[in-house]
Every structure is written in structure tokens, then in C-alpha cells.
Amino acid sequence: MSAARLNIEEVSWGPSRSLTLLHPVSLALEPGACLGVVGANGAGKSTLLRLIYRYLKPRTGRILLDGDDLWKMSARQTARKVAAVLQEQPTDFALSVREIVALGRRPHLSGLASPSGRDQEIVAKALSDMQLQGMSSRRFGTLSGGERQRVMVARALAQEPTLLVLDEPTNHLDIRHQLEILELVRTLPVTIVTSLHDLNMAASLCDQVLILSSGRALAYGPPAEVITPHHVDAAFGVVCHREELQPSGRPHLTFSLPL
Numbered sequence: 001m002s003a004a005r006l007n008i009e010e011v012s013w014g015p016s017r018s019l020t021l022l023h024p025v026s027l028a029l030e031p032g033a034c035l036g037v038v039g040a041n042g043a044g045k046s047t048l049l050r051l052i053y054r055y056l057k058p059r060t061g062r063i064l065l066d067g068d069d070l071w072k073m074s075a076r077q078t079a080r081k082v083a084a085v086l087q088e089q090p091t092d093f094a095l096s097v098r099e100i101v102a103l104g105r106r107p108h109l110s111g112l113a114s115p116s117g118r119d120q121e122i123v124a125k126a127l128s129d130m131q132l133q134g135m136s137s138r139r140f141g142t143l144s145g146g147e148r149q150r151v152m153v154a155r156a157l158a159q160e161p162t163l164l165v166l167d168e169p170t171n172h173l174d175i176r177h178q179l180e181i182l183e184l185v186r187t188l189p190v191t192i193v194t195s196l197h198d199l200n201m202a203a204s205l206c207d208q209v210l211i212l213s214s215g216r217a218l219a220y221g222p223p224a225e226v227i228t229p230h231h232v233d234a235a236f237g238v239v240c241h242r243e244e245l246q247p248s249g250r251p252h253l254t255f256s257l258p259l
């Protein structure tokens, strides 16, 4: 695995000429960095992520991965470099956990070639990283929501991407698995773009944070500069209080409705 440099240059999108859901956004992410995309419901987070994993084509601007325009690469080339874990999960309920994770190797196989020993090792490692070895023969349809989420992360890891896109990766996960998955993905040599609803998690996990509000970039930069009471109020319409946790000294945000 290696990490990609991501450049988003003036990228905008809308389903028609008369409707713009994402106004031009620009940012640059160093290899191995983690970008958190936050914002209220409907702010445009999933739309931006869909552009980054090449599901939507930008109306304006371009997205570069190590200097290469995503839309000048083939879909297969992109799939070798970009993996996405989405809120919608597959409906391959009859497949086993191992079979679903092995699908992550598909972009790397040529033609009808069978998976090599190395492919199998990568799948086994992804299963073990997500603590799924004990259920690798179970049918996907029999798993709980949180277990399915871990399978989807394992499939993305098996893809050995240079850029990992996560849309609300902690949905369905209990607190322990939230922390474990996020800490694990942070140790991988991969660039990460993740949408998150939990601002404290975004502040502690991410190197850079982008706040979207009504399809526009409201603020972008290091969490300490971006997740401020002023921006949180503007983006979410809540009063935000910032305190320091003891003994770590880490900032912690709490929220209340305006009086």
C-alpha cells in the first residue's frame, strides 16, 4: 500500500444546469493525510465524496490523484487506487464474508485469472485487521449492521488503495469498534477522506477538516482552526462550547440549542 497526493481544483457539481449542489471547492491533501468532511444533513458531504471516488463527474474543475486527472484514468485504474466504504451496503447476502472481502482484489486481477497466494494473504490480513477471522465463512446476510460495516472496511483494505474514501464509517458501530476502526485506518499508509457527523472525532482523528454548508466550503484547514464555535454555529445552527479535557488537555466540544 502507498498513499496518494489528492488535489481538488475548483470542483463543482449539480444534477442539472439550473441546480448546483456543490459550489467550487479546492483543497490539497498530502500523501497519508486524513481529511474530515463535516456539515449538517444535506450540506453536500456525500456529493463531494462521490466526486472523489469517481462516481460523479465534476461539472467544473478536476480531481488529481498524484497529479493524474481521475477522469483521464480508466474506471479500472481508478479502482486500483481508490476504495470507498459507503453508507449503502451491498445486497450480496448469500456470499460469505471471505468472498465479499476477496471482491476487493478484483481490480488487481487480470482477465479471468484466479487469485494468487498473495491475493489470499491480503484478504486474510484484511479479515484479521477487522477481527473477522472467526466469521469468514458466515453468509453476509446473517451479520449485524456493525459486523457488515467491518466487512466493507475489510473489502476496501483488501483493495490496497492509495486513497480511501469513507462515508460515515462509524454508522452502526459501537464505541469500541468506532475507535478501533478509525485508529486502524489511521495507521495505514493511505490517504483518507472521510465524512463524519461527530465533530469531536473529526477534531481528534483528522489532519484537515472541511466544513460544508449548503453546498459551499465554509472553512478548511487544521481542526483547531476550523472546528471553532463560530464555524459550528454558522454550519449547524447550534451553540458550541469548547473545553479542555484533563489531564490530556485535548479540546472537547459540547453543543446546545440557541436560546
Ligand SMILES: Nc1ncnc2c1ncn2[C@@H]1O[C@H](COP(=O)(O)OP(=O)(O)OP(=O)(O)O)[C@@H](O)[C@H]1O
Pocket (backbone or CB within 6 Å): 015, 021, 039, 040, 041, 042, 043, 044, 045, 046, 047, 048
Ligand atoms: N441527484 C440529485 N438530484 C437532486 N438533489 C440531489 C441529488 N443528489 C443529492 N441531492 C440533494 O443534495 C443535497 C446534498 O446531498 P448530500 O447527500 O451530498 O448531503 P450530505 O451532506 O451527505 O447529507 P447527510 O448528512 O444527510 O448524509 C441534499 O439536499 C440532497 O437531497
